[in-house]
Amino acid sequence: MNKKMRKAQAMSLQVFRKHANSLVVKGFLGLLVLSFAAWGIGDFLTHGRDSTAIKVDGERVSVYALQKAYQQKKSDVQHQLQGATLTPELIKMFRIKENVVREAVQNTVLRSFAKKLGLTVPDEMVAEAIRIQPQFKGADGNFDKDFYQRALGQAGYTTDSFEHLVREDLMRQQLRHPFLDMTFNVDPALKRFSDQLNEVRDIRAVVVTPRDVSAPAAPTDEELSKLYEEVKGKFTTPEYRSFDVVILDLSKFIPDIKVDEADAQAQYDSHKDQYMVPESRSVQQLVFDTKDDAEAALKDLKAGGDFSAYAAKQDKSKPSDLGTVHRGDLPMPELEKAVFTAEKGGLSDVIETPFGATILRVSDITPAVQQPFASVKDKVIGAMQREMAEAVYQDTLDRLQDAIAGSSHLKDTAGLKHVAVQSFDKVNQSGTMLSGTKVALPGEDTLLQSIFQTDEGTISDQIQLGEDKTAFVEVTGTTPARIKDMAEIKDELVAIFKQRATDAAVMAKAQTILADRNKGQSFEQIARSYNLAEPLQTVPALKRTDTLRNNLLTDQSRTAVFATPFRKGGAVAVVTAPQRTADGNIAVFEVTSTDVAEVPADQMANFSKMVHQAMAQDLFTQFLIHLNRTANIDIHDRMIDSALGDTN
Template identity: 30%
Template sequence: MRKAGQSLVGKTFMAIFFGLLIVSFAIWGIGDIFRATPPSSIARVGKTDITIDAVRTAYNNELQRLGRQFRTVITPEQARLFGIDQQVLSNLVNEAVMSEEARKLGLSVSDQLVARSITEDPAFRGADGQFNRALFDQVLRNASLSEAGFVHEQRSAMARIHLAEAIAGDLTVPMAAREAFNRYSTERRTASYFVLTAAMAGEIPAPTQEQLQSFFDERKGAFQAPEYRSLTAMALDATSLAKPESISDADARQRYEQEKAKFGTPEKRTIQQITFPSKEEAEAAFNRIKEGATFESIAEERKVPPQDLELGTFTKSEMLDPAVAEAAFSLQEGATSGPVDGRFGPVLVRVTKIAPESVKPFEEVAGEIRAELAKARAGDQLESIHDAIEDQRAGARPLAEIAKEKGLPLVQIPAVDSQGLDKAGKPVELPGRDAVVKAAFASDIGVDNEPLRMPDGGYVWFDVTGIEPSREKTLDEVRDQVAKLWHTDEVSRRLSEKARGLTERLEKGEAIEAVAQDAGAAAKSAADLARGVAKDELNADAVTRIFSVPVGQPGNAASGAETRAVFKVTAASVPPLAPTSQEAQQIETQLRNGMGDDLVNEYIAQIRKDLGVTINQQALRQATGGGDL
């Protein structure tokens, strides 16, 4: 085209060609290319738009909160897997619903009330406990909020709170509900019982091939081989970069002198103390001690019992009263101080025992000091090395080559499941295992994964190199496991049948002692049983079953893998609920909160239906890291 454009004919041709091209674009609608804009909102509730920025901010804040809580980095893939994006959007939609309804009802919050809520917020108070304007501006600046935007959000939030309080703020909890709750939580039962053991199931022959195959076919889902993934991972942290041999002897000795107390036990003193109402009385007592009176005799005169005389054994920094500490640690063993103006009045102090400090010599801790210094210096290099590795990753350089060049450890995992276990069921050795495994199972082969930030400040890069899909195992692979489960199931079935017959005898009025004796078991009694709490030979499921049977009636329940309890409920008691007791108030508060939450949720659900809610799922995925806007 360049050559053709150099001649007159070529120039004419090119002018005609581009003219036709321009006309064709005009006909087809090139304007749409320039007019098309990415969506600005993710959801619309009535007349309220939930913007992409609002969702992105709330989503990132939630990821940071969860990251701090679980001490790990949550990737966008993990967040979508856990439904965090949908949860954040649902919360914003609910807020918009309440704001729309508050606006519809004409609810408003005065400027004075909003201002008071801000000035009384502890987050904006300085060291003097008063509202601090500079701190307020700093918090808003750190959160990328304008003052007008923050005030607007505060006003909306307060209106939503007032609406919620109007719906569920003054609920009356019926006495019947309180009594039912009390009965459920405080009822105690007594039952007589005996236990059928596996030996009472009789001799169980080995299963035939047909029985084993049939048992396996009915439970194939329980013998599923999990999906396994092959991983290559490379860790970058201060420990892997540290070179203790590079730390000089002078630097190590300097750190040793600075932190000498860290390498031993500080001096401790056992101290006695007598408190006086005035300094004059303390001075008089001290003069008597100088003249020959004993510390104990002074304590006896002042009616100080021996146990109150002993203050304890402390290091100087552990003592609460600085003046007493200073006096005690300036005395010789067995000596008594003069009057000391202590925090709780004038005192005389005596030191009865001194345990001198014990510090390890430098030679003994030199290796530890060098490792610590090397790790601290290596931490300063982390970010620059991280950036260099990211540049190499952007150039599609394999992890193995990067690890070799940087001298970093490379870990290759042939197979790991989503729980971090290998095919033998053992945890794999992998840096940041839990976070890496979660991220790997949310990724795929060939994906350029973001490095994961570790709690210690390091990074882990990983690649998924292979995927072995989940599959059903064959009977031959799990024959021993299936045979064991078949045997347990057969024991349980036989004991269940036997227990059913014994329970029928109890229903007909036979004494539990006689029935237990015929079964070859000993009848026992369990008192003060609490719902769902195991006791003696009765596991939690058996106790729960006891609470489902009327008093005076028998029953039976599994009380282990190969045991079954046959029982008869003999008594039940419920402590009365005093309306003014603390327990009654707690029950009422718990029920009121639960009922209030239910009312507000039902209210929001109905208003959502009335207003209509539209959600752009594609925009949500883009805003939360699933694509580019």
């Protein structure tokens, strides 16, 4: 190696050590393999037969790589949701597919640009990055090559493909370092911002309440009429409907059915297979990305290898313990056959599944057990009663439909057993009667929806209320929605008028008090002369970021307090306009003193560091935007939608 090359390598290693907290160094088998590996050369080399989903200036991302990243991203989101089921709606809400594609494009653009610049990562830099990882160290604390190779095999990578990933990621870090190393002269601005953020003000307030003004006079008829025209749209009655309803309920027919114990015994004897506790098996799995890795692991396990050691290193998105399974629980016939033909403790052959090359282990077997008749007698009788009641229920439903077809009104169908017509008068869509009473209806939402979709004077089609109930409704009357007459809401109108008059009087008095304060009267003088109901209020050391501590301040009034110009040691400053308090009164504020809370040096340093990092990240983001605009990016949307769109 010539002198220039050695110097370049040494500089690269220094850069690497300096940024030892970068993504690469924080954990290859964690963040790197599960994130950057999804876009890296490793997957592309081992799955070169896959179609290309994304191409950036010749650099390709395979469909397989996207699918792998998509599954990992879903696993991450599910972990954030504490294991909750990831429904299609949640997948859409978290924009998982869009984020996976965006990250794939971004990382591929960076890799392509690095290659155009001719950036290289020396072998020694890659080796050191791997050697320092605690995951690859043996019991003596030193790098263990055998352990390293086994760990990669567990993760589904060869040493060549993994080291290629490390090299690619270090190359991307070289592009990021110039931005991280930039310095910005922001300390003066930070000091001003910090002073503003940590400013504290002592304030006082005079509060005017409705008790401080005269009670308003009652409105005239003309004033009331004018107010009614203004607000009447807020006072409406909903549509009400009167209706008859027939509800056929299977549960009413079941008690009519009597079953002899002898008949139940005969039913049991002829259907014993239905009263078996089925065989169950406890199953564990190991999932590998390649069949070769799975075959190697199976060979090791059959030779006495530790199954739990493999499981401990397995990708957490592929749980090793499948729990207890029965026939029909597993998604593939090959898996079921392997599980239910194995002996206790036995291992399956390698089975290729959509999730990877899989090895199954049966850790326990619970044989099938025949339940005796005595223990299931009630269950057998109940099932027979229900089956016979269903036949009677269906026959009654058929006869009811025939009666409806030949009648004009539901009440004409009375006479069938367990068929009763119920009448309800003036019920709105929320199920409340005109009197305010809530009606009790089975399947309320479904039934009410049908009632308000059925024309007056007609009988509805059959309404299914769950599995065991059927209903028919006839709308017998309609009371349309309307605006209430003025006479109906006179009391409410008077209350609104008086409240408005009181609010206006309170605000007018506050404006007068503000004028007196600006003329030189103190708050103490004002409180005495106006004989205000509320005492003078004081809030010491108020900050812009404080949680509001009482009913005096609102976000708006706090903003007004800090917007009032005030110099330390200067004269008291009065806020320019009265402010509404949190409990609806009106206050006039003044600022009596100001100071800046001292910020510890370490906090200020951390704040400065955070701002520098944010600015550096912003510049790097702008750089990425430029690269994306100038790169030749080809995204095969239809292929991606096909590969990810239906993946749950």
